[in-house]
Amino acid sequence: MNLPALLRAVRTQFWADLRPNLVGLGLLSTAITPIVLIGFSKVADHVDASMVASYGTFMIAGMFGAFAGMVGMQIMSEMYLERVSGNLLRIRTLPHGSLVWALAKTVSASLLVIVMFAVLLIGGSIILPEAEFGVGQMILAFLALVPIIAASAPIGFISGAVVGGTYSMLLGTLGWIAVLATSGGPFPLDMLPGWIQAIQQVLPFYWGGHLARAILLPEGSGAAEISGSFQPLLALAVLLAWAIGGFILAVFLVNTSLRKQSISSLEKIQSTVRTQAGI
Numbered sequence: 001m002n003l004p005a006l007l008r009a010v011r012t013q014f015w016a017d018l019r020p021n022l023v024g025l026g027l028l029s030t031a032i033t034p035i036v037l038i039g040f041s042k043v044a045d046h047v048d049a050s051m052v053a054s055y056g057t058f059m060i061a062g063m064f065g066a067f068a069g070m071v072g073m074q075i076m077s078e079m080y081l082e083r084v085s086g087n088l089l090r091i092r093t094l095p096h097g098s099l100v101w102a103l104a105k106t107v108s109a110s111l112l113v114i115v116m117f118a119v120l121l122i123g124g125s126i127i128l129p130e131a132e133f134g135v136g137q138m139i140l141a142f143l144a145l146v147p148i149i150a151a152s153a154p155i156g157f158i159s160g161a162v163v164g165g166t167y168s169m170l171l172g173t174l175g176w177i178a179v180l181a182t183s184g185g186p187f188p189l190d191m192l193p194g195w196i197q198a199i200q201q202v203l204p205f206y207w208g209g210h211l212a213r214a215i216l217l218p219e220g221s222g223a224a225e226i227s228g229s230f231q232p233l234l235a236l237a238v239l240l241a242w243a244i245g246g247f248i249l250a251v252f253l254v255n256t257s258l259r260k261q262s263i264s265s266l267e268k269i270q271s272t273v274r275t276q277a278g279i
Helices: 003-021 024-044 055-085 087-093 097-127 135-162 166-181 194-200 204-216 219-224 232-259 263-276
Strands: none
Touching: 003 097, 024 055, 024 097, 055 087, 055 097, 055 135, 055 166, 055 204, 087 097, 087 232, 097 135, 097 232, 135 166, 135 204, 135 232, 204 219, 204 232
């Protein structure tokens, strides 16, 4: 494998993936999510005797970590669109096409999430008077995005590999929203039913938010966690386990999915999508 040629191909695919999200409505959609979250945090912000940090600050810190899982939802969505458009069929014919495409997709989706959460963290620090995040805390939080995103991205490829139509894409999107909304970011996980708590403690999204809160919030805020205190090393271990195991499974499923791409399968998918859309 020619490494310089591979890197050039990844760079080309990366810019092709990133460009639509940096112009027009793509740029607006990238910016609107963190702005809405900041506004919601401001409206919900309050402090009571049982809280070490304000509720708005808790939300900003938690969503900074837990909602990095949106990189997975972004990958699933783009994978579906490229399957329907026939782009995955083209990628299958290129040298090292699946590797180039997966690397570029991971980097471009990750960069978008990093931009979104830069807006979230900096905007939250300005809008919320109680959110006094230090420069060192912000740097650590952005470094923490590396294992958080690495744990979330392969789940996007895995879900994208099994989404094959409009209905399954809709269910997949709703599933992502439900998982991220109950991950302990918008509100403490112990407010939810026990079975949801059990599921979330297995997934990386709760632990991503846990790690971000451990970095950004006072130590006493850890009393609101399921463990009763912040456990950053445990969070890192869970995230790394998901990153390693998730990418192994994702590579297998993506390669299997790409091998199934053909002219006849593309025509079938497009026909199914048109029928489901009522066209």
